[in-house]
Amino acid sequence: MQSHEQQNEELLEMLSREGVLINVSVRYWRAAKKLKPEDLGLDLQVIASDLISLGHKKLLKKDALRPFSLIESRAHALIESNTFPFLGGLGHFLPNAKLEEVTSQLDSLEREFTEARDAFIERYADVREEALREWANVAAGLVDDPEQLLGTIHASFPRRDQMHDRFGFSTYLFQVAAPHELSLELVTAGDQLAMARARSQAAAKAAEKIREGAEGFITDCVASLRQQTAQLCDEMLKSMQTGTSGVHQRTLNRLVRFIDQFKAMNFIGDRQMEEQLDRVRREFLGQSAEEYRDDAFARQRLQSGLQDLAKTATDLAHQDSRDLVGQFGKMGQRRFHLAA
Known part of the structure; x- marks a missing residue:
């Protein structure tokens, strides 16, 4: 194990x-x-x-x-x-x-x-x-x-x-890396052994801190992208409800840009959230704002879709992501075996 x-x-x-x-x-x-x-x-x-x-x-x-x-x-x-x-x-x-x-x-x-x-x-x-x-x-x-x-x-x-x-x-x-050792500067012979020990201990402590922080960092990245998704949906819904004309093209364009940004930032491989965003793109972003303004039923579907996406993103953000973190770590093993 x-x-x-x-x-x-x-x-x-x-x-x-x-x-x-x-x-x-x-x-x-x-x-x-x-x-x-x-x-x-x-x-x-x-x-x-x-x-x-x-x-x-x-x-x-x-x-x-x-x-x-x-x-x-x-x-x-x-x-x-x-x-x-x-x-x-x-x-x-x-x-x-x-x-x-x-x-x-x-x-x-x-x-x-x-x-x-x-x-x-x-x-x-x-x-x-x-x-x-x-x-x-x-x-x-x-x-x-x-x-x-x-x-x-x-x-x-x-x-x-x-x-x-x-x-x-x-x-x-x-480059993200944990130090193996800290190089010795020119010191007197009497100080060199003590200096070497101190530097070795400092390097080991720093390496341990970075390694231990890696899991928390990746978990935070996953939660951050999911929370950003939920926040964007909430802001879009608020804009649609308070705006005089309902749906603006810039509001739809903002979601398009966010999906592209999510994909570029998703180095962890959060497929579950990415699939939800792809579904929203397919189902709701093929129509223009003008078409939504002229179709009350389509507009209601868009609002429901954004509400569902916001809820899904919020739920995922609060879920335990250790499995996703573990899969991310194993990607290195798979790539190594494929390269070999």
Whole structure:
């Protein structure tokens, strides 16, 4: 009989084949400087630091950096909508079926980011001078010593030749794997044995944690896709009931896109849920919204079909999925035997 440890090892092996961990880092100059008491003419000795937090001062109006914040938001939204959180947010698991699409869109966002960075740096001198003039206009009304505040503001702006390093857009892909050992850096002979033991213990502990987390992660992925199905059906039904014209084409198109997305994200092989979605596509998505609006009987069938799908998805989301998890782990064995 297969041990729990062996099953976790198989699950981890299948995860490494079915997708990667992805992380996106978007860095840009935030144009903010932490306030100090002296900036506002306050005495550091009389401020209760455990009660008062001065926050940050904005060096520029937020519109100046809006292109970067929008790109950052789009990048994170892209990752969130096409991945599963791995081990409590340690990483984002991206199924192979979505890899090309997501990395292509990230490449496009990186090009946008680079163009926005170059344009900002090109006009940086003018932006800085305009900001300093605006600060000069308001400083007198903020503090007793405006010159001191203006000096602090001026010193907070980096030089133009320093700006390039303040911006960066990077995509990182990692393989899902448990560490076997942690490599030794150059240490003294006396410390090497103790260091080797410590690193070996750390590697074993990390490997055990990742293996144990594999089953829970896959279970969560199954439940998440099923819950998303139920949520979408509920939202569609609400839209149909509250809308003035009943059924909109964009509502039907949303379900079409979701089914395609489900198939791409379904690296676990949840055939039961996928078959339900395929049935809905066959029975209800061959008609247009206009046809549904003109046919009360068809419209009622659509509503009943969505209600049934929502109930099925909710029931499946709360079912024990250990059999499905076990089948996922055995996929690796079957593929190995077929390859041999």
